[in-house]
Amino acid sequence: MSTDDDMREALDTFVTEARDLVQQLEEGLLDLEVRPAAADTVNTVFRAAHTLKGSSGLFGLRHLVQFTHVVETVLGSVREGDLEVSPGLVSALLPCADHIGTMIEGLAGGRLEPDAAQAAEGAALLAGLEPYLGDGPGATAVRHAEDAGAAPERSWRLSLRFGADCLRNGMDPLSFLRYLGSIGTVSRVSVDDSGLPAAEQMDPETCYLAFEAELLSGAPKEEIEAVFEFVREDSDIRIVPAEHQLDAYVRAIRAMPESDRVGDVLISSGAVTELEMAEALHIQQEQAVRSGTRPVPIGEILVEHGIVPRPIVDAALNRQRKTIETRSQDTQTIRIDAARLDRLIDLVGELVIAQSSTGLRAGAGGEAQSEVMRLVDEVRHSALALRMVPIGTTLRRFERVVRDVCVELGKEVSLVITGGDAEMDKALVERISDPLLHLVRNSLDHGIEAPAERRRHGKAAQGTLRLNAYHDAGNIVIEVGDDGRGLDREKILAKAVERGVVDADAVLTDAEVHDLIFEPGFSTASTVSSLSGRGVGMDVVRRNVTGLRGSIEVETTRGAGTTIRIRLPLTLAIIDGFLVGVGPSSFIVPLDRVTEIVELPSGPLGRDCMNLRGEVLPFIRLRDLFDIPGEPARRQSVVIVEQSGQRTGLVVDALLGELQTVIKPLGVLFSGLSCISGSTILGSGEIALILDVGPLVADHSEREHVRARRAA
Amino acid sequence: MAKTILIVDDSASVRQVVSIALKGAGYDVIAGVDGKDALAKLNGQRIHLIISDVNMPNMDGITFVAEARKLPAYKFTPIIMLTTESQEDKKRQAQAAGAKAWVTKPFQPEQMLSAVAKLIAP
Amino acid sequence: MSTRELRRIALDGELTIMTAAEQKERLLAALQGSGGLRVDLSGVEELDTAGLQILLLARREAARLDLPFELGAPAGNVAAVLALAGLAAEEE
Numbered sequence: 001m002s003t004d005d006d007m008r009e010a011l012d013t014f015v016t017e018a019r020d021l022v023q024q025l026e027e028g029l030l031d032l033e034v035r036p037a038a039a040d041t042v043n044t045v046f047r048a049a050h051t052l053k054g055s056s057g058l059f060g061l062r063h064l065v066q067f068t069h070v071v072e073t074v075l076g077s078v079r080e081g082d083l084e085v086s087p088g089l090v091s092a093l094l095p096c097a098d099h100i101g102t103m104i105e106g107l108a109g110g111r112l113e114p115d116a117a118q119a120a121e122g123a124a125l126l127a128g129l130e131p132y133l134g135d136g137p138g139a140t141a142v143r144h145a146e147d148a149g150a151a152p153e154r155s156w157r158l159s160l161r162f163g164a165d166c167l168r169n170g171m172d173p174l175s176f177l178r179y180l181g182s183i184g185t186v187s188r189v190s191v192d193d194s195g196l197p198a199a200e201q202m203d204p205e206t207c208y209l210a211f212e213a214e215l216l217s218g219a220p221k222e223e224i225e226a227v228f229e230f231v232r233e234d235s236d237i238r239i240v241p242a243e244h245q246l247d248a249y250v251r252a253i254r255a256m257p258e259s260d261r262v263g264d265v266l267i268s269s270g271a272v273t274e275l276e277m278a279e280a281l282h283i284q285q286e287q288a289v290r291s292g293t294r295p296v297p298i299g300e301i302l303v304e305h306g307i308v309p310r311p312i313v314d315a316a317l318n319r320q321r322k323t324i325e326t327r328s329q330d331t332q333t334i335r336i337d338a339a340r341l342d343r344l345i346d347l348v349g350e351l352v353i354a355q356s357s358t359g360l361r362a363g364a365g366g367e368a369q370s371e372v373m374r375l376v377d378e379v380r381h382s383a384l385a386l387r388m389v390p391i392g393t394t395l396r397r398f399e400r401v402v403r404d405v406c407v408e409l410g411k412e413v414s415l416v417i418t419g420g421d422a423e424m425d426k427a428l429v430e431r432i433s434d435p436l437l438h439l440v441r442n443s444l445d446h447g448i449e450a451p452a453e454r455r456r457h458g459k460a461a462q463g464t465l466r467l468n469a470y471h472d473a474g475n476i477v478i479e480v481g482d483d484g485r486g487l488d489r490e491k492i493l494a495k496a497v498e499r500g501v502v503d504a505d506a507v508l509t510d511a512e513v514h515d516l517i518f519e520p521g522f523s524t525a526s527t528v529s530s531l532s533g534r535g536v537g538m539d540v541v542r543r544n545v546t547g548l549r550g551s552i553e554v555e556t557t558r559g560a561g562t563t564i565r566i567r568l569p570l571t572l573a574i575i576d577g578f579l580v581g582v583g584p585s586s587f588i589v590p591l592d593r594v595t596e597i598v599e600l601p602s603g604p605l606g607r608d609c610m611n612l613r614g615e616v617l618p619f620i621r622l623r624d625l626f627d628i629p630g631e632p633a634r635r636q637s638v639v640i641v642e643q644s645g646q647r648t649g650l651v652v653d654a655l656l657g658e659l660q661t662v663i664k665p666l667g668v669l670f671s672g673l674s675c676i677s678g679s680t681i682l683g684s685g686e687i688a689l690i691l692d693v694g695p696l697v698a699d700h701s702e703r704e705h706v707r708a709r710r711a712a
Numbered sequence: 713m714a715k716t717i718l719i720v721d722d723s724a725s726v727r728q729v730v731s732i733a734l735k736g737a738g739y740d741v742i743a744g745v746d747g748k749d750a751l752a753k754l755n756g757q758r759i760h761l762i763i764s765d766v767n768m769p770n771m772d773g774i775t776f777v778a779e780a781r782k783l784p785a786y787k788f789t790p791i792i793m794l795t796t797e798s799q800e801d802k803k804r805q806a807q808a809a810g811a812k813a814w815v816t817k818p819f820q821p822e823q824m825l826s827a828v829a830k831l832i833a834p
Numbered sequence: 835m836s837t838r839e840l841r842r843i844a845l846d847g848e849l850t851i852m853t854a855a856e857q858k859e860r861l862l863a864a865l866q867g868s869g870g871l872r873v874d875l876s877g878v879e880e881l882d883t884a885g886l887q888i889l890l891l892a893r894r895e896a897a898r899l900d901l902p903f904e905l906g907a908p909a910g911n912v913a914a915v916l917a918l919a920g921l922a923a924e925e926e
Binding site (some may be wrong): 167174177178181193199202204205209 | 862884894918
Binding site (some may be wrong): 010051060175176 | 724726728729731732789790810819821831832
């Protein structure tokens, strides 16, 4: 059989295997759409992509390797927990699975490479995955091959002292030397046989020889190092820039960009590999532990162990010194494991609680006390700032969405992003991105008109979608605005009546009507397009936003456009609250919802409402709401809260003051309580429930509505 | 005289492609479908290098390597283990059994060729 | 001592770790009582580090006894290995 026949047969085998893998990939992705957190499925899907890439590599199917590499990278970040499964992600990946399937069928039909249309399709699909790719490496395997050869040749001095057991392990030093000849020119080889013992003691299966050689090669040091990877552990392998090249390294290091780590400078100069640096660091640590002294500078260790000549280390040290001297206010970043950060936030939370407990016990006296309070407050601010990330990255992901949706709908829309540097809690950024995606799609789908319609109305054919973010009074505000047709009051109202959401004769303000679009099951689009066919409505968006202790409002002008404004706290971890008591129970009202506090007027009142400066203010008796036994206090207070422009009073027994507190999520026991967002442990050890004002007020007014209707 | 390499893997496509690549580079290649099959093939011929997968039915790669090392003719034969990134512990076990070289799956034929070429000339 | 004859010995087959133990004994035995050694490598098909090590050991032993030691007529691939190790075979 000829090689071609062999290859043909192997390819057939591969096609069968690959069909199976593509199916696994597709089924897994569909499963993830339903169960986004299914770890086993994530694994299966990742492995399928991984194996597909591996086998394609075996056949040198470059297009498939490159394509599956990107898919695998995205799935890899899902597996690592760096990326969450979202509907957007699944719908970007599904066509990728189809594409791989098409390529495999092409292979079955004898086409090893994609045709132009398929290649274009592949490129478009990969571009769709771009938003999900971190800064990680792209198609490295392929790039390496292309880079090789471009590098200038460098001269290396190799000193190779092989382990005594290497021959017994089947590792032949001469074979490695011969292999070196395939990546460069080997010269001046000398054998050092001084290790050979007396004839009778010499074990013919033990390696006693050492070699010195010079290598001229364009390969990076890593590649030379890799020649010896199988014997590295037991051998002493030194690859050092040749003497006559030291000046070149020194010059290169002087010209390098700033860095304050000697190690980084040495590695990027190509004189030291990552592996060597890791080993040197290991030695450094071991020495320090053993001698109980301060660690020896890393440069000294590198020189001492013959990893790199002193002039190069000195040059790197100079570079470092200069960098430290010249650095003024350079922003430096480090990456931290998110879990460590969470632990710190947790601890700061405990600290805040403990501090409020000393505040409760000691009262507000004492200079030391206030200094501690100030410091704790600063620590809290700095700790929370660690979690803050700019929202811009998330907003920019929508560029792609807007482009694709426009193509699909035949609309022309330009996306304008402003305020991308506004920062918010990373956890919030992740959780707000799906609601935002829905709002963006909604604007494109229902808000912005088709070009022809826009021209009829005297507008520019190209619509504009604006994403804007800014900080406002301890909140972050994110706006999704379009210059489309605006909300149609009559249409919404008609629909609401039809759905029984409002009475036919109800008199509603514009704002109240516009708010109706957030009611469950409400949709004004007479036809459901493929984009909004995901069963997610504006009600889900609102639920998500209020779930994050945020609010959502809509501002619209008929014919001129709609802006949806989401207001969120900067973080979910800590809340500024107002502590109130009802009988033996304590509750915390989020401070940013409290507008004022008044005394409950004595004497008989109209049903749960009171007169506040001539206005009727409905109120809720927390005692009744939570069925707290016992008699109300003689003088009760009303904490007035505001939600979406609606004011409501909360009747409580005692006002216990402001405090900062860490939110602990509620257990399953309370999961049915929509008006409680969490709990916290007070300094006294008591548990206080944190009120979720949005649902609290909404539920109450709903009940009032029902009551009012019954009364009428 | 070309040197002989034994490739042991339960995946037919891996066996086929590795064979093609190695033959192209001038080696002779014989194949085994699992550890048991491979062990039987060790007898009666000179094999200069062994490439073995880890996970295989009948006899896994690590057991196979340990058994092969017991045979006088294969005491010092270079052995390449096919490992995966996530199997650092298997790689350790394989090394303890006597397979000191490895190629990480997935690999391209050139990667296999360069690992082999480091160990033996054709 | 130098009156004794230069002994010729021809090695064949593998000069590798597989045969190193026996080749070592052969070479050292041949050196004993000889007036020097000329090792004919033309029959050697394969040479590895273990084999090279044996040759180096024999050469050192010869030097210790102040005897001549020559390597001769290696086949192509063995000559290449010797050259790689910086040991060219001497011409006869």
